[in-house]
């Protein structure tokens with residue numbers, strides 16, 4: 001569920017200080033997750049029954065099927081050995097740092113023992129960012145493809161170079177200027193068989209699709225779009241810069257590449273690229289959000305609505321690196337040092353849900 005019109009200081013923390021005061025213990029975090037997942041009270045995940053009893057270990061017992069369920073069952077927090085307070089801090093950093101955080105920064109800031117644990121936490125957070133049934137792009141939408149990857153500065157000696165991936169990009173163009181939302185997905189190739197499904201998945205029929213003259217987009221009008229074709233050859237003949245034809249997708253592409261090289265130091269393996277693109281899109285589409293704390297709330301809302309992503313599933317192929325990439329972003333001291341030890345002024349269970 002999505003909370004309508006959340007209020008800072010009431011539904012989500014407005015500052016790191018407030019965050020620390022709200023989520024000092026795992027019980028505080030459970031309260032908050034319960035409030036997000038079951039705003040009108042417990043719902044049995046097995047049978048859907050709405051009456052249950054809270055047991056001593058904070059799980060619920062269903063009044064109909066007698067099943068036991070915790071609020072984290074079926075979410076990314078299920079069966080994790082990491083304390084919820086650490087999960088929440090990772091989520092807070094993930095949401096409040098404008099450009100996100102690397103696994104190395106999270107490991108250092110939260111004093112997590114292994115790089116792999118920090119990496120897997122961030123990867124689980126990324127795995128929930130695409131809301132099932134999210135709306136497609138509308139209006140005027142620029143579509144193009146670009147190659148991403150191929151350079152992995154983090155890899156040392158004798159290891160294989162990363163492969164380039166072809167990525168489809170679609171971005172809403174606003175009048176008179178400015179960008180709306182974007183979408184990015186890895187494509188098998190630049191053929192019609194790859195490009196048409198990409199457009200159909202991410203752009204609402206009725207939209208005007210701006211592309212270059214590439215034949216892979218031919219026939220897109222039969223899927224319900226108006227296609228406006230910008231030909232590089234025609235631009236050259238007119239004396240215009242052919243690279244300025246689709247300025248908006250190119251801007252998004254360069255922002256995404258810069259972000260991968262900056263926050264993640266280019267250490268993204270092709271097998272995991274899509275989830276990093278999902279994170280980039282999530283951030284890009286919330287770039288004007290009035291509060292980073294609100295982004296934290298939105299990530300947790302998505303997290304309690306998802307099936308768990310198990311570490312095993314993440315590392316099917318290939319394995320995450322044992323060690324952090326070379327180089328390293330200076331990231332200051334852990335926020336835990338700044339956390340006030342004030343008494344809790346707030347309980348999630350006290351809150352009403354808006355909307």
Ligand SMILES: [Zn+2]
Pocket residue numbers: 044045046047048049062063064065066067
């Ligand atoms: Zn039940």
